Amino acid sequence: MKSSDRPPRKVIPIAAATPDPSAEGEFVSLYEAQKKIYPRSISGYFARWRWAMVFLTQIVFYGLPWLEWGQRQMVLFDLGARRFYIFGLVLYPQDFIYLTGLLIISALSLFLFTAVAGRLWCGFACPQTVYTEIFMWIEHKIEGDRSARLRLDAGPWTFEKIRKKFLKQAVWVAVSLWTGFTFVGYFVPIRELGPELLAFAGGWQIFWVLFYGLATYGNAGFMREQVCKYMCPYARFQSAMFDRDTLIVTYDEARGEPRGPRVKTVDYKAKGLGDCIDCTLCVQVCPVGIDIRKGLQYECIGCGLCVDACNTVMDKMHYPKGLIRYSTQNGVLNRWNQSQILRHVLRPRVLIYTAVLVALCVGMLVSLTTRTPLKVDIVRDRAALSRIVAGGKLENVYRLQIMNATEATQRYRISASGLDDLEVASEQEVDIGAAESRWVAVRLQIPYGSAPPGSHAIHFDISALESGGKVAEKSIFLVPR
Ligand code: SF4
Numbered sequence: 001m002k003s004s005d006r007p008p009r010k011v012i013p014i015a016a017a018t019p020d021p022s023a024e025g026e027f028v029s030l031y032e033a034q035k036k037i038y039p040r041s042i043s044g045y046f047a048r049w050r051w052a053m054v055f056l057t058q059i060v061f062y063g064l065p066w067l068e069w070g071q072r073q074m075v076l077f078d079l080g081a082r083r084f085y086i087f088g089l090v091l092y093p094q095d096f097i098y099l100t101g102l103l104i105i106s107a108l109s110l111f112l113f114t115a116v117a118g119r120l121w122c123g124f125a126c127p128q129t130v131y132t133e134i135f136m137w138i139e140h141k142i143e144g145d146r147s148a149r150l151r152l153d154a155g156p157w158t159f160e161k162i163r164k165k166f167l168k169q170a171v172w173v174a175v176s177l178w179t180g181f182t183f184v185g186y187f188v189p190i191r192e193l194g195p196e197l198l199a200f201a202g203g204w205q206i207f208w209v210l211f212y213g214l215a216t217y218g219n220a221g222f223m224r225e226q227v228c229k230y231m232c233p234y235a236r237f238q239s240a241m242f243d244r245d246t247l248i249v250t251y252d253e254a255r256g257e258p259r260g261p262r263v264k265t266v267d268y269k270a271k272g273l274g275d276c277i278d279c280t281l282c283v284q285v286c287p288v289g290i291d292i293r294k295g296l297q298y299e300c301i302g303c304g305l306c307v308d309a310c311n312t313v314m315d316k317m318h319y320p321k322g323l324i325r326y327s328t329q330n331g332v333l334n335r336w337n338q339s340q341i342l343r344h345v346l347r348p349r350v351l352i353y354t355a356v357l358v359a360l361c362v363g364m365l366v367s368l369t370t371r372t373p374l375k376v377d378i379v380r381d382r383a384a385l386s387r388i389v390a391g392g393k394l395e396n397v398y399r400l401q402i403m404n405a406t407e408a409t410q411r412y413r414i415s416a417s418g419l420d421d422l423e424v425a426s427e428q429e430v431d432i433g434a435a436e437s438r439w440v441a442v443r444l445q446i447p448y449g450s451a452p453p454g455s456h457a458i459h460f461d462i463s464a465l466e467s468g469g470k471v472a473e474k475s476i477f478l479v480p481r
């Protein structure tokens, strides 16, 4: 078909092709630009708890890697040497079961706390919450409270604005880098890390300090509530763990509505008003920018700041506190008192979670305290499966990795059993340094012809002479035809 034969293309004017946003029902934007939230600071019971948790978690996080245990760092995850030091424990990759146990306990704890008290973790202990709180505190100290920050952002770029913004960014960067440094200090001895970084030695260390620092800066300085809203999966599946007897931050609609402003001296009940004066203070303090009066929303991190804000207002109005409060949906609906609410909180699934959690914790503690601080791996020497040696003996060669998980040098005795006249022809006692592992070549011999051809189950016994621990490991002894 010649181009001249084709039907002329229909040209749509741009104005017609682009739907008019003002024409209702024609244009729906799938993207809503993020609005910056300017939370107002508030003091009160929950705000104090939040700060207590900030101090507690950060004293532990920043302080722990600087503490010593004997001659070494108290908590160190030495990935290079494949050894974890936790207080008096020296764990090897073979102790992975404890990490699995710890993860199961953490997951179960999260289920239990969520079933009992909603998003306690999110509101008070999650690193995203804690660092956002620290970064907002810095912002508040440098740029002022909500109204001052709103004015500053809306105003022109003056010298004062540049000074404040620069200072805030500089302090944020310093906190982020220190956080990255501390984090890496859990994997590399922290006292050696500083000099290494200053000398620009250790490329990986520099990379991870910058990476973790950047993540802290981005998440706590800029992303903030968006991490909780759009990135964290916990916010999405928490509703599966909630029920009507879960403690959550709730607005007492029956008491608060109809909301509206009023004069303090006028009897608002006679005018048909509820207790909510519609001051929006609860919305202004909310770090995720929601209005709790619209009911439970997945964005709510359960921080309780709106409770503090509303209680302040109730105090000023001389109304009873608790228009917004920590309660359960059933508690608010049935107007239960505290003991009635608590009785319903202790429901079967909470008791089951608690029982399983306690059993797991006890099991893990018993296992940790009774574990033998000795690990052994056995590898058969594939180059020499079986051979006849001087003296008419048949020999099999093995490599034993002996891991000393104590803080002192240990002498270990190696013996083997499972066949008549089986003996260790190589070194029978070895010394292994504190928290070290060593490969040891072991030769086992039997008199030639004392066992029929085939593969025979045997086991090695490795016993610590000083500490008394003992480990038995299975292997096989090959007799050729
Ligand atoms: S702080 Fe209390 S009184 Fe003010 S709007 Fe919120 S719920 Fe109503």
Ligand code: SF4
Binding pocket: 249, 282, 285, 286, 287, 288, 289, 290, 291, 292, 299, 300, 301, 302, 303, 304, 305, 306, 307
């Ligand atoms: S609604 Fe209240 S409890 Fe929920 S995030 Fe906002 S301030 Fe915190």
